[in-house]
Amino acid sequence: MEKIKLKVLFMNIIGLLLLILFSMIHLSCSAQEKEIEPNVAGSFYPSDEKELKEMIEGFLEKAKDIKREGRPIALISPHAGYIYSGGVAGYGYSAIKGFDYKNIIIIGPSHKVAFKGASVYVKGVFKTPLGPVKVNEALASKIIYEPSNIKFIPEVFEKEHSIEVQLPFLQSVLKDFTIVPIVIGSMDAKTFDRLASNIFSIVDERTLIIASSDLSHYHEYDVARSMDSNVIDAIERLSIHDLENLYSSRKGELCGYLPVLVTIEVSRMLGANVGRLYKYENSGDVIGLKDKVVGYASMGLYKIPFTNDDKNTLLSIAKSAIREFVINKKRIDIDVKNPVLKSDGAVFVTIKKDGLLRGCIGHVRPVMPLYQSVISNAISACSSDPRFEPVKSEELNDISIEISILSPLKKVRDINEIEVGRHGLVIRKGFYSGLLLPQVATEYGWDREKFLKQVSLKAGLYEDAWKDSDIYIFTADIIK
Known part of the structure; x- marks a missing residue:
C-alpha cells in the first residue's frame, strides 16, 4: 500500500514538473517579439535596400529647401505608392529631419479589415528593407482601453499599408526611435474621446504624431484640386468642425479621415493652433493622367505662441x-x-x-x-x-x-x-x-x-x- 502511495506521489510530481516546463516554454515563445514582415515592399516601394535608400534620398533632396517654422507636433503624410506620393511625403519628413524625436505615434485607417474602434499594436517589430523598427510596448499598452473598443486586433495589421509606408521615411531621417502603430476602423464619440485622451497622456516633447492619409480619390483633376483645397484649408485652421462638414457633405475626402481628426484633437490638446502645408500634388501632376486622380498633401501642425x-x-x-x-x-x-x-x-x-x-x-x-x-x-x-x-x-x-x-x-x-x-x-x-x-x-x-x-x-x-x-x-x- 505504501509503495502504491509513493508511486502515485512520484507520478504527480513528474506531472507537475512537466506542466511547469510546458508553461515555461509557452511563456518563452509568447514573450518573443513578433516580427511583422513588410506587406507592400516591392509594390508600393522598392524591396531592395539600396534602391529604396536612393529613392528616398532623392525625395528628401528635392524638399531640402523647405521653410522650417519650428518643431512640428504632428504630420499629415500620404500613404500611396512612392512613385505617386513619395515626392509629397518627402517634404514632411524633410521638415522633421534633424529633430530628436524618439517616440512616433502613427495613426492610419484600416483598408482591409472592417472593425469598430481602434487597434493598437502593443509588442513586436515592424520590418522594412532598411531594417527593423521596434514597437514601444510601454507606451502602446497605455493607450489600450477595451471598454471603449481600443484594443489589440492582430489581423488588422496583417495586410495594412498605411502604417508601413511611413517607416522607411522615418528610418531615413531619424535615429533610435520606436513606434506606436494605431489603425482605426469605425469610431463613435466615446472611442474618439478616449483614444485622444490616452494618446495625449503618453506624449512628451520627443514624441511625434503622424496621421497617415491621402486626400480625394478618383475625381477629375480640377474637381479633385477644389475638394483637396477645402480639406487643406480646414487642416491649416485645425478645424475639426469644418472637416466633419466637408466629409459628411462629400465636398472633401480623406481616406484617413478619422486618423486626421484624432491627430488634430490631440495636437490641440498639446497646444497646436495652426497647420502648415508643405506640399500638395495629385497623381495627375505626377503621371499626367488627369481623368481620375488621387490627392496627396504633406502638412505639419504647430504651436505658435500668440505675439x-x-x-x-x-x-x-x-x-x-x-x-x-x-x-x-x-x-x-x-x-x-x-x-x-x-x-x-x-x-x-x-x-x-x-x-x-x-x-x-x-x-x-x-x-x-x-x-x-x-x-x-x-x-x-x-x-x-x-x-x-x-x-x-x-x-x-x-x-x-x-x-x-x-x-x-x-x-x-x-x-x-x-x-x-x-x-x-x-x-x-x-x-x-x-x-x-x-x-x-x-x-x-x-x-x-x-x-x-x-x-x-x-x-x-x-x-x-x-x-x-x-x-x-x-x-x-x-x-x-
Whole structure:
C-alpha cells in the first residue's frame, strides 16, 4: 500500500514538473517579439535596400529647401505608392529631419479589415528593407482601453499599408526611435474621446504624431484640386468642425479621415493652433493622367505662441465689435490674414465695469475661426447675457474686456488633477452644464472643493453634484 502511495506521489510530481516546463516554454515563445514582415515592399516601394535608400534620398533632396517654422507636433503624410506620393511625403519628413524625436505615434485607417474602434499594436517589430523598427510596448499598452473598443486586433495589421509606408521615411531621417502603430476602423464619440485622451497622456516633447492619409480619390483633376483645397484649408485652421462638414457633405475626402481628426484633437490638446502645408500634388501632376486622380498633401501642425501684436489685434477686434453693435446694432466685417488668428478657436469674452462682471459668453469648443469667435462672443457678451441688461452706449468708455482662448476639454478621472489657478472647470450632468474660467477661482480665492461646488451651482445643480457628474478641465490663454 505504501509503495502504491509513493508511486502515485512520484507520478504527480513528474506531472507537475512537466506542466511547469510546458508553461515555461509557452511563456518563452509568447514573450518573443513578433516580427511583422513588410506587406507592400516591392509594390508600393522598392524591396531592395539600396534602391529604396536612393529613392528616398532623392525625395528628401528635392524638399531640402523647405521653410522650417519650428518643431512640428504632428504630420499629415500620404500613404500611396512612392512613385505617386513619395515626392509629397518627402517634404514632411524633410521638415522633421534633424529633430530628436524618439517616440512616433502613427495613426492610419484600416483598408482591409472592417472593425469598430481602434487597434493598437502593443509588442513586436515592424520590418522594412532598411531594417527593423521596434514597437514601444510601454507606451502602446497605455493607450489600450477595451471598454471603449481600443484594443489589440492582430489581423488588422496583417495586410495594412498605411502604417508601413511611413517607416522607411522615418528610418531615413531619424535615429533610435520606436513606434506606436494605431489603425482605426469605425469610431463613435466615446472611442474618439478616449483614444485622444490616452494618446495625449503618453506624449512628451520627443514624441511625434503622424496621421497617415491621402486626400480625394478618383475625381477629375480640377474637381479633385477644389475638394483637396477645402480639406487643406480646414487642416491649416485645425478645424475639426469644418472637416466633419466637408466629409459628411462629400465636398472633401480623406481616406484617413478619422486618423486626421484624432491627430488634430490631440495636437490641440498639446497646444497646436495652426497647420502648415508643405506640399500638395495629385497623381495627375505626377503621371499626367488627369481623368481620375488621387490627392496627396504633406502638412505639419504647430504651436505658435500668440505675439503681443496678436493679442492687441484680438482685443481691438473685440472692442470694435462691441462698439459697433451697441451704437449701430451691426456686426463688424473684417478680413484677417494672420493664420494664427484664422485657426479655429474656443473663446470666451468677458466684459467688466468698475471691476465687476458685466457680461461673459463664449464657445466651449472651436467651431469657427478665432477672430470670428471673438466677434461673435463679444457681441453676445454685451447684448445677450441673460444675467445682465445689454450694454448701453454711455457705458462704453467704462468697460474693460478680457478674452480667454480655451484648450480642448479633458475629462477628469481624479479631482487631484485639478490645479486651481491653472484649470477652468466644466460640469455636465444630464441636461445641466456649467463652466467657470480658470481666473475665477483665483479672483475669489477658492480652493479645489469650493471651485467644484461653485461650478455645480453655476450649472443649476446642488453644490455637491460634482461628486456624481462628469467634470472636465481646460487651460486658457487670457488676454486683457
